[in-house]
Amino acid sequence: DERQLQLQSQAPPISLKDVSNSLRARIIHVAPITNELSYDVIGKLRTMTDALSLDPQGFVREFDQKGNVHLKRWTDTHVLELIDLYKSSLNEIKMVTGLTDLKLAMKKIQNYGARIVVVTKGTEGSTLLFEGTFYEVLACKPRVIRDFTGAGDAYIGAFLAEFIQEKDPVWCSCVGSAVASFVVESVGPAVFGETKEIYKRAAGIYEKGLERLE
Structure with missing residues (x-):
């Protein structure tokens, strides 16, 4: 169930001024596509919600000259300290944590502060971590x-x-x-x-x- 993705055109980054100061929500889900969200923007969103959810897919993608998508390691992980919920695919959490052992990778995400960690595995279902289980x-x-x-x-x-x-x-x-x-x-x-x-x-x-x- 792995897909081959290709970038046809890249949108500009989302800036602080793009986020309305009046925004309030019970939950905000952050899901970048091509690394268009900065720490500052996500930090602003953090102040506007009771719970912040993250799918880091756009942070672990890089593109070759033809726009083909490849996974890369994501080392600027300060964003993980802001979130309450984390969701990614099995391959993506490896790129975020640098760990191949799923349980260790999920625990590492939780150690940053996320209360709930979810990893989807396609037709094999998903793994959930919360309250230490x-x-x-x-x-x-x-x-x-x-x-x-x-x-x-x-x-x-x-x-x-x-x-x-x-x-x-x-x-x-x-x-x-x-x-x-x-x-x-x-x-x-x-x-x-x-x-x-x-x-x-x-x-x-x-x-x-x-x-x-x-």
Whole structure:
């Protein structure tokens, strides 16, 4: 489920003046695409929300002359001290931490201050760390797989929608998995699933039991 990405055109960086001083939100999710967000901008967003979530995808990308995307190490990790929730893919967390052992990498992220760490692994599900415990969350099975694009974004969007309602983070992960499974059934962000359908798929993996790892 690895994609080949190519940059066609790069937008300018997002500046402090681009962020409205009147912005207030219960949760803000930061998900750079091409390293367009600075520490100062993210720091400003931190003051405007109760919880700050990060997907570091844009910080671990570099582009060759043809615009092809490759992963790189991200060493300027001060941003991790600002966040409450972290979500990335398995390959991305390796680039952020420099560690290949998943549990050690997730613990390293949490040591910066994040209360919840989520790593998505495509068809192998996701791993969740909170309150010192690891959980293996199954991937919901889609009817058909047409395009993986946007699955990770759909996952964290659904996760956060449940999280702001103070739901159990394990349940939040199951809902994230369910929404992602609907997204991959079509090309592009065309299908997200109805609420009833989403909860049915989420309950299916929640009720099967989750592997708890000490």
